[in-house]
Amino acid sequence: ENTFEIAVIGGDGIGPEVVAEARKVLDAAVAGESARLNYTEYSLGAAHWLSTGETLTEETLNALREHDAILFGAVGADPLDTRVPSGIIERELLLGLRFNLDHCVNLRPTRSFPGVTSPLRGVDDEHPIDFVVVREGTEGPYAGNGGLLRRGTTAEIATEVSVNTAYGVRRVVEDAFTRAQARDKHLTLVHKNNVLTYSGDLWTRTTAAVAESFPDVRWDYMHVDAATIHMVNNPQRFDVIVTDNLFGDILTDLAPAITGGIGLASSGSINTSGTAPSMFEPVHGSAPDIAGKQIADPTAAVLSAALMLDHLGMSEAAERIEAAVLSQLTEWATEGAAGLSTSQRGDAFVARLSG
Ligand code: NAD
Ligand code: IPM
Numbered sequence: 001e002n003t004f005e006i007a008v009i010g011g012d013g014i015g016p017e018v019v020a021e022a023r024k025v026l027d028a029a030v031a032g033e034s035a036r037l038n039y040t041e042y043s044l045g046a047a048h049w050l051s052t053g054e055t056l057t058e059e060t061l062n063a064l065r066e067h068d069a070i071l072f073g074a075v076g077a078d079p080l081d082t083r084v085p086s087g088i089i090e091r092e093l094l095l096g097l098r099f100n101l102d103h104c105v106n107l108r109p110t111r112s113f114p115g116v117t118s119p120l121r122g123v124d125d126e127h128p129i130d131f132v133v134v135r136e137g138t139e140g141p142y143a144g145n146g147g148l149l150r151r152g153t154t155a156e157i158a159t160e161v162s163v164n165t166a167y168g169v170r171r172v173v174e175d176a177f178t179r180a181q182a183r184d185k186h187l188t189l190v191h192k193n194n195v196l197t198y199s200g201d202l203w204t205r206t207t208a209a210v211a212e213s214f215p216d217v218r219w220d221y222m223h224v225d226a227a228t229i230h231m232v233n234n235p236q237r238f239d240v241i242v243t244d245n246l247f248g249d250i251l252t253d254l255a256p257a258i259t260g261g262i263g264l265a266s267s268g269s270i271n272t273s274g275t276a277p278s279m280f281e282p283v284h285g286s287a288p289d290i291a292g293k294q295i296a297d298p299t300a301a302v303l304s305a306a307l308m309l310d311h312l313g314m315s316e317a318a319e320r321i322e323a324a325v326l327s328q329l330t331e332w333a334t335e336g337a338a339g340l341s342t343s344q345r346g347d348a349f350v351a352r353l354s355g
């Protein structure tokens with residue numbers, strides 16, 4: 001029997017609530033497999049920082065490295081909580097994990113769910129949305145290369161320099177082409193190369209160069225502002241989108257908004273070289289406005305757990321979770337899930353899996 005060591009970081013707000021449901025579903029999904037999941041919980045996040053002053057220590061980071069994968073909820077304080085300076089948890093903990101564990105591919109699939117109504121015209125079961133955003137995860141404007149000079153004066157200068165390396169861009173573009181080849185063979189590079197001419201040029205040339213190794217994949221280029229139009233007017237045109245860290249962040253909040261909600265959006269922060277564990281996390285945050293009420297939608301966390309199983313090589317178990325989620329969402333579309341708690345929704349997925 002194969003045992004996978006899973007680090008669990010529930011985090012803040014609704015994070016622990018949705019991760020608890022993901023674990024229930026994982027256990028039900030692997031029950032029939034020859035593999036076992038062994039969980040180790042790590043207390044990290046804004047609440048942990050408030051009580052210990054620690055975001056992510058070297059020791060914790062090293063302990064996390066020993067795991068096969070990380071199941072992550074969400075971290076971050078209520079923006080109104082003035083005790084927690086904006087960015088400290090996000091930068092030192094969440095980005096600290098993504099950067100230190102070299103999560104170069106931030107994989108964010110978006111699809112129509114049967115029975116879940118898209119707010120867009122022209123999107124129905126006959127014309128579903130199904131694309132994946134391959135968001136660069138360790139560079140770009142997120143790299144932390146910047147500074148603030150003459151703070152508090154009228155001559156203040158804030159810089160935030162986008163870092164794009166040939167190595168970093170190339171590996172993400174290659175990953176995106178590989179995914180496109182396994183899907184509908186269409187890749188769209190989204191950038192802003194009409195204004196960000198230095199990095200835009202590197203991304204565009206790299207994509208053209210990598211494309212030569214994937215002659216069966218059609219590729220095109222789109223400016224990010226135009227991409228927001230197309231994502232609303234004709235999202236069915238996308239198959240695989242490859243893009244920079246910040247553009248990808250914004251597009252992957254828009255993407256679930258067009259399919260039926262942030263509560264359904266899953267993601268994987270993937271180390272493509274296998275040098276450290278990948279991390280699976282809902283796209284949403286800690287949602288302080290609904291935390292502690294047991295009303296958060298656990299679906300995004302559950303689907304992220306399915307991505308984790310797929311990553312660990314248990315693709316059949318992953319598919320069973322997806323199928324269970326799809327059929328349960330379809331039922332709720334007609335019967336309504338309103339009034340069901342987070343935990344009752346998790347139980348319903350488990351019942352589908354076991355039934
Ligand atoms: P958010 O995603 O937490 O919430 C945005 C809106 O979506 C809120 O109205 C919230 O109630 C709703 N929502 C989110 N997840 C939901 C779910 N599962 N079910 C139902 N509704 C859901 O974004 P925010 O308010 O901008 O950020 C709150 C905190 O989370 C901040 O500290 C932010 O930095 C952090 N954050 C963390 C992550 C992460 O850990 N990966 C991601 C985004 C934001
Ligand atoms: C996300 C979040 C994070 C990001 C923040 C909280 C650092 O918005 O996972 O999309 O910008 O990547």
Ligand code: MN
Nearest residue numbers: 249250253283
């Ligand atoms: Mn985001």
